[in-house]
Structures are given as C-alpha cells and as structure tokens.
Amino acid sequence: MNIPSSITTMLAGILLTLISIWVGQNHGLMPVQASEAAPLIDGLFNTMMTIGTGLFLLVMGVILVAVFKFRRQPGDETDGSPVHGNIPLEILWTSIPAVIVLGLAIYSFEVYTQIGGLNPMEHSVAHGQPTHQMAHMSGAAIAAPLPSSEAEGRQTLVADAASDGIQAEGAIPGGVIQKEDGSETSITPGVGSMPGAKDPSKEFVIQANGLQYAWIFTYPDSGVVAGELHVPVGREVLLNISASDVIHAFWVPEFRLKQDAVPGQPTELRFTPNRIGEYPVICAELCGPYHGAMRTKVIAESPADFAAWVEEQKVASADGLEQALAVNPAAKAPDEFLAPYVDRLGIQPEMLHQLHSEAEKASHHVSAS
C-alpha cells in the first residue's frame, strides 16, 4: 500500500487534533467547581490542555518516527543530508507559536478581568445606584424581621437576620487605608470579584487572619468569630486577608482562588460560592513546620442555614451562655419561645419564668464583680 506521505501526515494531524480536543475536555484533573470564577478558569485550563497535548504528541511523534525511519542502518557510515535550514519553515514555526501564545495571553487577560482581577474596586460609588439583589434563597421566611431593616434600598437578605444590617460600616469601602499624612493608599488588590457592580453598602465582608497555624474568620457585621468559614451561596464575599506573623496564603481549590496573606499588608480576595458543600481551606505558603496542618473548611450553605449558623455563633459567644437553654432568633418573650420545649423537658411555664429572672440576676452579679 503506497499511500502518499502527505496523506498519512494529514491523517496523523487530524487524529492528533481530535485526541487533543478530547483530552482538553475530559482530563478529569480538576476538583469540583464551587465558585463563579471556577468555570472560567477551568475553561482556560482546558484550552491549554488541548494545545499542550497536541504539542506534546507532535514532538513525541516526530521523535519516534525519526528514530525508526532514520535510524542508521548497520554498516552505513555515510552522513545524512546536508540540510542547514529552511527559512519559510522557520518562519512558520516561529509565527504559529507566537500566535498561540498571543491568543493565550489575550484569553488569560479576559478571564482575569472577568474574575475581577483588574477592578477590585468595582463597588466604587461611581458605578451607580445600588442594585437590589433578589433573594434566590429558600427559607427566607424563617428569619425574624430586622429591627431596623426598613431603610430604603436595603436588602432583606437572610444573612441580615438578627444583625444590624449589612452596611459595611466596619468594612473599608474600596479597600482604601488612610495614611498618616491624610492621603490614601489602596489595599493590595486580589481577585475573585465577578463584575456586576456591587454597592459598598451591600458588600459582605469577612476578615480572614492567618497565623501560625490557623485561620480566624471575623464577621464584622455580626461580630462572629470562627475558625471555619461559613458563607451563603450566591453572594459575593469580600475576604479581607491579613497575617499576624509570617506569610500565609488562603486557598480553596474548588474555588480556584488563592491569595497570599502578608503581614503588614492587607490583601483582599473576592469570590461568589455557587455550590453548597464543604471545601478545604488550605494554607498555600510555607509558614513553619505545621504548614501542612494549617487547614480548615469553608462551608458554602444555603442562606437560611447560613443565617442559622450566624445566630448560633452569636449566641454561643454571648454573655450568660451557661444559662442558655435555646436560641431565640425572634426576640420573643422567654415563655413564648421556650413553649415548644416545655413539654419535652417536662417543665412548667412558671418554673421557666422563675429560672429566667434568676439567670438575669446571676449574670448581672457576675458582670458587676
């Protein structure tokens, strides 16, 4: 069978392309996607896997074919062809990689912009009216109304339940810090923000402080402090990252996002979790012998679950905890909200009333001493 070599080469090329495309889409190398940025980054990676597979197969193919086809025959002491170069061919294999690389650079730039890398200050006032985000969350009805949530334009997201609202009074809008001489400088920017102009008053800020060897997450709005990061799905989080001792880094593989925590220089990371689940939070910068053990979890949950968690945390850290019997999310009177438990505990309502006042007196006594 004497098939012309140009045809076999073409078939090989087609096969190589098909294999590369398949590998690019089916490599199965990445973990599950749990943030809005993840699919964009995975798309970029898949493209690069396709190109890389193709290139590798091409190079390996040429080497293997050459080794078989052009192996010196025993007894042949002659030289090969005196071919020193071929300018058109060299131009071709310079320009094609240049075009590929340019394409990848543009694609990467696109993805980077889309995940907010260039505009961490998306939420600046210049971007216009605050948007009213509709709550897609279920279970919004559980929450008791906010004491002061009737303000105009304020969202009534579940996360605000029992908190003073999400206006970022404590958070620093635009990531700006004041210098001593009154001028401002910006916090080193991070990535993860999905454009779609967020209003500073709606920013969901969490402080993440890394130290040897744990993360401490503080929710400024509600005052909750925790070792695990709880976030509601579907809402952009602004993580203000800091470090207390050495350099750490905050990384969640399923989010595809990472940011170093540098002592003395706050950094920020924005992400929008969009898949309920528990994912590891891994320290990704050598911080000492226990660097490998410095890990915790990010729990992306429904807004209702998140609200419940916040409540629990607030109660758990409140004074007089030792007297607590149950969580009171709706500020009802003690005998009202404890009523459901009364039967189970076999307690009479009058006893509750008495306990409650005893507890109050005791806590006052404690705080006075």
Next chain:
Amino acid sequence: MTQAQLQETANLPAHGSEPSGNHWRTYFSFSTDHKVIGIQYLVTTFIFYLIGGALATAVRTELATPEVDFVSREVYNSLFTVHATVMIFLWIVPATTGGFGNYLVPLLIGARDMAFPRLNALAFWMIPPAGILLLSSFFVGAPGAGWTSYPPLSLVTDQAGEAIWILSVLLLGTSSILAAINFIVTIFKMRIAGMGFNQMPLFCWAMLATSTLALLATPVLAGALILLAFDLLVGTAFFNPAGGGNPIVYQHMFWFYSHPAVYIMILPVFGMISEILPVHARKPIFGYKAIAYSSLAICFLGLIVWAHHMFTSGTPPWLRMFFMITTMVIAVPTGIKVFSWLATIWGGKIRLNSAMLFALGFLSMFVIGGISGVMVAAVPFDIHVHDTYFIVAHIHYVLFGGSVFGLYAGFYHWFPKMTGRMLNETWGQVHFWLNLVGFNLAFLPMHKLGLEGMNRRIAEYEPRFAFLNLICSIGAYILAVSTIPFIVNVIWSWMYGPKAGDNPWKGLTLEWMTSSPPPVENFDADPVLATGPYDYGFGDRATPVNVMFSDSRDPALAAGPNSALRADPDPAVAVSPDDRV
C-alpha cells in the same frame, strides 16, 4: 574524503604531540588547566547531586504515607530546603557552567585555556567549602524556610542554619559571577582567527548568554541576602513588617536572580544538545542562526519575567499582566530551538547510543516541562496552582527532564574526550531507561496532585492523595537506584574502558581534532576551521530528504546545498565535486 577527515587532516600540525593525561593527584590540586578544573567541577558537583538526591529520597520516604512518620516536621522542612539549595547551587549551575563550560569552551574556540586560568581555579575552589558549610548546618539546625527563604519566616525559624545558608549561597553566587566573567572575556577575545561569532559552535553562544545572565542577576541576589542577613543577625527590619519593612521587596530581589537562574541552568544544556544531536544524527544543525539568536532572546527576556513567581503575593494587576506577557513570549524562542532540533534529526542517520538516548529523552521531557510552564504563565490558572505540586511537577520536568538528562547526554558524549576511554554502552542504556521510567513515575502524578489540591512543602497530606504519592515515592527510589549503573560505568571505564582515540564520534568541532584527553595547552599550534562545525553530509551524499516548502531552484527556499544560508564555496578546495570550477 569525509568532512571529519578533512577537518582532521587540516589540523594535524595543531594536534597535540605531548603525552596527555593527568596523574590523579592533579585533580586535588590548585590546577589552572581548564580541563582539570572542568573535571574537578564535574566530579564535585556530581557528588553533591548524589547528596541532594539522598535528601530527595528522604523527602519522598516521608511522603510515601500521609502521616508524619519518618522525620519530624522541622527536619522535613530542612530536608526540602537543603535539597533544593544543593541541587541548584551545588549541582546544576556549577556542573553546566563550571563543568562543561570550562572543559569545552577553550577547546571549541581553539584556545589554549580560559582568559583567566587562576581566577578559574579560584572560582572552583570556592565550591567545596561552601557546600560543606551548607551541609554542616544540619548540626545546628538546618534552615527550614525553603530554598526561597522568604522573610519573615526565614528570620524566625532555624536562625543559625539560616545564617549558614546565607553565607553559603553568597559564596556560591560569587563563584558563579567569577566564572561568568571568565567566559565572557574568553568567548569575546580568544576565538581563533577564522572563527567569527557566526562560525562558533552553538555551545559557545549558549555560554555567552548564560554568563551574561549570571553576571547581571547574581549580584542582585547578593544584595537581597545581605539585607536579609542584617535583618537576621543585627535586627534591622528591611523585610520585617514588625519594624516597618516589606517582605515583598525581598521577593522581588530574590526572584530577579532566581528566575534568570533557571535559564542559567538550562541554556548550557541547550548548547550541549545542539552539539550532540548533529554528531549522532550525522546531519548539520538546523537553523544555526535561529538557535544562536534565540539564546540571546532568552537571555534578554529572562531578565524581565521574574514576578511570575509572585502572582499571588499581592502585586498590582498591571504588574501581573506585564509579567504574564513576557513570560509567555519566552515560549517562542524556546519553541524555535525545539523545532530546530527536531528538524536536525529528521532525515539523519541516527545512532541510538547513550548520548543520543539522553538527548532525545531531554527533548521529550523538557517539552512537557515547557508546556506546563506556559500554562502557569497564565495568571488566572497560576492563582490556582501556585505553591502546589503542579509547580513541583513543572520545575522537575524542566530541571531533571531538561537539565539532568542533558547533563547525562553531555557525560556520555564527552567522556571519551575527557578520559580517553569509552563508556560501556549497555550499562548506558540501562541507566537511561531506569532514569526515564523512574523520573516519569516520580513526577508525572504530581501534576494531578497539585490540581486536585495538594499544596507543597508539607510533611502531612490528605489521605486521598496517598496512592499517587506512593507512586511518586517509588519513582524516586528507582531514580536513586538508577545512579548506580552510571557511577560504576564511569569508574570502571575510566580505568579499564577501551581506548577512545581522538575522534570516536567523527565529530567536526575542534575538541575532536586533538588527542583524547587533550594535552595541557590543548593544541600544539592554533587550529584551523577547514570545515564548519556542523558541515555533515558533503562528500558522501545521503538520501535526499523532502523538506517541506523547499524549492531547490530558489536559493532562499532551497534547504539543500544551494540554500542562501551558505557562504560561497572556494572552488579550489571545495569538497563537493559540483562546486569545483
């Protein structure tokens, strides 16, 4: 007559006539002979390679299981810190530049020795004490902040070891700078009369680019380490935020050197491959000028990409984009080389001896490393994989798959010239296959480990990564074992191997035009270039090869003898009868 015969005949008067070869004691002395120094470098650095490899084996032993069960966490951190430092500063950099660079450059350009032989010896003799100093840090608590030694961590852990590390690296950096000065002057000033820049072998171009990088970048590392030393020993706060300092400034200064360092580690190997492939494929190097100038391009670009190691450090977005672009651009000159090498072997008469196997292995493995390199140049992707095992995979594919395979190719190719004896081929093949298998087992799974969530520099990891890590550790053990056939082969062959003769490979470059090993001043008289360094294939024409896009009627498109890339033949002595008037 063949090209090789033409070159050899022309150089008979220059051929060394004094007895060659050295007493073993010479190699332990302060010799100023570049060949002795070259061999001193090669043997010393290979010993450090074995030490670095032992440290790596210890690391992989710990990582064979998810728990911390082999060494303590502190010791583990020291193991990988010293492993990397040894491999970079005591193996690859000195072996490629000081070892092969010193041995080959004077011979390739027809010189008697380097420009500054005593400086050469001084540069070498800084290596063993600096290496011993570094290893001695294990007695006081070896440094454990990684070979990158980022403050503030490097200021607070293992301070005695850290101080030793700084001093050792300063010494090794100084040695590297002194060697670079020597190469630049030698290559600029000491080529024989007929050898312009465009006639010199490609290894010399590579050494020129490498030395430029070493000259310009290493001093900046010295500055960084001096400031770090002040912070560590005196209590200043250049990089310590507690005192108003900035740890990111250290990162910039460190990587300004350490990125060019990787090009310092690979460019000489690129040069060696350009020498080895034509000889064993009996074909000219394809695209001489492209390969030569791409070395310069890599040298220049290599100086403006450093912050791609800092994409998550908190650098501004515009900075990340700039460095992303420059980093991606470097793929182009590197790609030019790879394709030129492929075109060199295509249509040749390939001999699959050990040197060629390692050269081809280099080509395959380095391409994988290069591909993962372009991937991590993309900022959004790097944000995910920075400081994970994906990076560990990338660096080992370029450093081991690239530099070490290339160094082995160089050993097999030039051992006959250096010692006058041939290495055993069979054991060379065993060495190659063990290396290839062990290397890929050890490092290929690391790509997946990193992508799935395994960060680097950890002694303990999630149990779900246990299986892949075990595979990597097995691969590492195979690599450890693979050094044995090589070491035995070298020792045995050096003493009892068959004599090599002047030119066992029928090469055309000038080192093959004198005895094996060459006499003290290499040549009895200035050698001449009767034929170019890559002019294979003239007297005895081989099978015509169909080169794409070529058209033999048009000089610009002819890939063969009428190509515009050639100078006109001298009718009086032209080898090909067609060119004789």
Next chain:
Amino acid sequence: MTGSTLDSTKTVLNHHHAEVVPHHTEHHDYRLFGITIFLIAEAMIFLGLFTAYLTFRAVAPSWPPEGTPKLELLLPGINTIILISSSFVIHNADTAIKKNDVKGLQKWFAITAAMGAIFLVGQLYEYFHLEFGLKTNLFASTFYVLTGFHGLHVAFGLVLMLAVLWRSFKQGHYSSEKHFGVEAAEIYWHFVDVVWIFLFLLLYIL
C-alpha cells in the same frame, strides 16, 4: 564550502593551502576587559540595593519615617566634592605613566589615596555624629547599609591604590608599555565615584 556557516574570507581556505603554522600565540592582556566586566556585576549589586531603597520609599506612608532627624548636607557635600575631584586627580596618574613618568604616577596616586582617606574619615565622623542608629527605622537602616557598603568599596579602592604605590617603587615595574595595575585601580576608583554620586543624590538630595 557549500552549506557551511564558515566565513570563507576568514578561513585558511582562502590561502589555498590548509597550513597550520606552528607558533606560540602571544598572550594578549585581557585583564582590563575583565575588570570592566567585573564592574558591571558590581554595578548590579548597587542597583539592586538602590531599587530596594526606592521601593521602600515609594510604599512608605511618609519618608523619611516620622521622627527621623534631617540629614545635614555640609559635610557629605564636602566629601562628595573631594571624591569627585579625586577622580580627576587619579586620571593625572594615568596620563603620567603613559609618558613613562613613574614619579608623577606616585605623586598623583598618593594624593588620590589621601583624598580617599579623607572621604572615609569624613564618613566615619558623620556616622558618629548622626542621631539615628542602624536599627532606628527603615530609612536609617538603608542609609547605613548603603553608605557602609559603598564605604567598604572606597576602602578597597584605597588598598588597591596603596598596592600600586608600593609596587611602583620596584624598578621598571610600571612603564608606558605596561601599567595594568594603574589602569585597574583607576577604573575601579571612577566606578566608586560614580556610585557615590547616585548614592548622594538618592539619600541626601531626593
């Protein structure tokens, strides 16, 4: 020679006989070229330190940090003038030896060495009278490290000059034909001078 990378105008092929003439090549003196290349490396270390200084300055809230006493300019200014003039002085030595005037070489080198020594003494005087120490703040640390590193180079330059001076007393050691040591010391001294100009501008003026 078809296909070759050879430049046939430069090869032996043009001579119609491939003949190697045995002779011992003269040893050219590449040492001055070598020193120049070395000074490029030295320049890079200072460049790295300067860049670090400029970066610290750029990101600091205020520079020099609050409370740093202002640097006086008189003494360092005089020192600068001395150092810059000394470069002209040392050049006279080079001119002298090129005319085979060893005595002239010695005179000018001695004067330069003295000027260098005065510079160093002035620097030490300044150190002892400064109101901030090495660890006071970031500006202080960079100030001392930069000027100290430079001062070490001045001292080394001084040693070079003294060594050349010493050697010059040996009959016929330096002549109009061979005076590498003189040129090496001179080029090194010019380098040290240029570095100081940048340092002075960065630390004292800007």
